[in-house]
Amino acid sequence: MEQTIFSLLELNLNVKEAIRQNFDEAYWVRAETSDVRPHRNGHCFLEFIEKAQDGHSIVAKARGTIWASTFNLLKPYFEQETGQSFASGITVLVKVVVNFHESYGYGLNVVDIDPSYTLGEIARNRMLVLKQLEEDGVLELNKELPLAEPLNRIAVISSQTAAGYEDFHNQLENNSAGVIFYTKLFPAIMQGDRSEPSIIAALEEIFKYQSLFDAVVIIRGGGASSDLSCFDSFNLATNSAQFPLPIISGVGHERDVTVLDAVAHTRVKTPTAAAEFLINRAVETINHLMGLQDRLVHASRNILTIEERQLAAWSKDLYHTSKSVLQTNRNTLMFLGEKLRSVVKQKMEREHFAIKKYDHFVSLSSPEKMLKRGFSITTKNGKVIKSISNLSNEDVIKTQLSDGIIESKIVDKK
Amino acid sequence: MKKEELTYTAAKEEIEKIVGLIDSEELDVDQLAKHVKRATYLVDYCKKKLTSTDEELQKVLEELSV
Numbered sequence: 001m002e003q004t005i006f007s008l009l010e011l012n013l014n015v016k017e018a019i020r021q022n023f024d025e026a027y028w029v030r031a032e033t034s035d036v037r038p039h040r041n042g043h044c045f046l047e048f049i050e051k052a053q054d055g056h057s058i059v060a061k062a063r064g065t066i067w068a069s070t071f072n073l074l075k076p077y078f079e080q081e082t083g084q085s086f087a088s089g090i091t092v093l094v095k096v097v098v099n100f101h102e103s104y105g106y107g108l109n110v111v112d113i114d115p116s117y118t119l120g121e122i123a124r125n126r127m128l129v130l131k132q133l134e135e136d137g138v139l140e141l142n143k144e145l146p147l148a149e150p151l152n153r154i155a156v157i158s159s160q161t162a163a164g165y166e167d168f169h170n171q172l173e174n175n176s177a178g179v180i181f182y183t184k185l186f187p188a189i190m191q192g193d194r195s196e197p198s199i200i201a202a203l204e205e206i207f208k209y210q211s212l213f214d215a216v217v218i219i220r221g222g223g224a225s226s227d228l229s230c231f232d233s234f235n236l237a238t239n240s241a242q243f244p245l246p247i248i249s250g251v252g253h254e255r256d257v258t259v260l261d262a263v264a265h266t267r268v269k270t271p272t273a274a275a276e277f278l279i280n281r282a283v284e285t286i287n288h289l290m291g292l293q294d295r296l297v298h299a300s301r302n303i304l305t306i307e308e309r310q311l312a313a314w315s316k317d318l319y320h321t322s323k324s325v326l327q328t329n330r331n332t333l334m335f336l337g338e339k340l341r342s343v344v345k346q347k348m349e350r351e352h353f354a355i356k357k358y359d360h361f362v363s364l365s366s367p368e369k370m371l372k373r374g375f376s377i378t379t380k381n382g383k384v385i386k387s388i389s390n391l392s393n394e395d396v397i398k399t400q401l402s403d404g405i406i407e408s409k410i411v412d413k414k
Numbered sequence: 415m416k417k418e419e420l421t422y423t424a425a426k427e428e429i430e431k432i433v434g435l436i437d438s439e440e441l442d443v444d445q446l447a448k449h450v451k452r453a454t455y456l457v458d459y460c461k462k463k464l465t466s467t468d469e470e471l472q473k474v475l476e477e478l479s480v
Contacts, residue, residue, distance in 0.1 A: 299436040
């Protein structure tokens with residue numbers, strides 16, 4: 001019997017031709033990227049896969065190539081439109097040309113891409129995840145956690161090697177408020193398909209020491225933008241949503257809001273913004289404290305001033321009142337003194353008058369005056385004679401006149 | 415056993431209370447001194463908590479094997 005034997009090359013070339021003839025157009029294909037390897041020369045090599053409904057087993061696979069001339073345009077275009085890097089693990093809609101090479105086998109050459117499909121897929125997934133979280137009642141849990149005061153013990157989930165953590169740490173260390181922060185890095189893989197379990201493991205580690213921390217900061221940054229899809233994962237989101245410490249998420253791009261961003265307590269755009277958020281809170285805390293201190297000083301000074309014024313007023317009153325009392329007393333004394341003087345004067349005058357009258361009377365009655373007026377004093381043997389009965393004739397009597405004494409003998413009495 | 419330690423939040427609440435009391439001018443001068451002293455102590459305590467390192471905590475964190 002005759003068997004047609006082909007050389008491998010001949011077989012492959014035939015297959016190659018058959019494919020070229022039957023698949024001569026470019027086809028829009030949706031598939032998941034895997035093992036994306038940009039090459040130094042600008043070309044990009046990757047694998048396209050399709051997973052089964054359960055999301056685990058792979059049902060279709062194809063090698064992919066994007067030549068440099070295409071990739072140089074495609075990559076920035078895709079990244080700008082989706083905000084995601086062209087990396088493994090994303091669902092894309094690409095326009096491909098089928099080729100079969102006799103040595104390299106089956107492959108798809110990418111000539112175009114529709115980023116809106118990816119966007120749509122990303123958005124759709126996010127919606128599904130968010131919806132599930134809401135149904136589970138966990139969507140808002142982390143947001144409802146109160147922020148401690150002060151908020152300065154921070155568990156950081158970030159890449160061990162990337163500069164993100166260093167910058168973050170330095171910012172906090174040198175903050176202008178002078179607040180001390182305590183940070184501890186719980187390293188994790190922040191991109192690619194190993195990131196989800198890695199970050200979850202970090203969260204579990206932090207959970208063990210949750211009493212040592214006030215918050216968790218998840219940051220990623222510095223340098224190449226990469227695939228955010230791990231932050232849209234349900235597992236990570238549900239773990240984060242239910243985490244007992246507030247989570248500050250700083251993994252996103254400018255405009256992308258990942259599911260993690262949506263469930264985290266606070267979302268910031270960059271590690272720098274995360275540090276600023278923490279520092280601002282610390283500044284607020286300090287300002288509040290300083291405000292209280294000011295009020296304390298102010299209020300107590302106020303009270304002291306009021307007391308001082310009161311005392312001053314009283315002492316002034318005291319001064320014036322006592323001065324016035326003294327004055328009144330002085331016046332009274334003066335008045336009394338005057339009165340005394342006047343009363344005394346009057347009395348003296350009365351006495352004088354009285355005495356003058358006596359004096360006058362006395363002087364009128366004085367013997368000298370009487371004598372001068374012609375009266376005389378008769379004495380007998382030194383005794384004053386007031387009656388003639390004491391006298392007889394021949395008695396010798398002395399008679400005192402105003403200017404002398406005469407001696408006489410009585411010759412007759414009547 | 416950890417002794418009952420004054421938390422930052424509790425301290426701040428007490429400061430607010432004292433300030434409110436002083437503001438309301440219901441205190442006489444004797445009580446004023448006592449309360450101002452307490453409030454000043456609390457403010458210092460809070461400031462220290464914020465701006466000076468808790469060596470113990472620092473050590474614990476560093477020793478965490480992660």
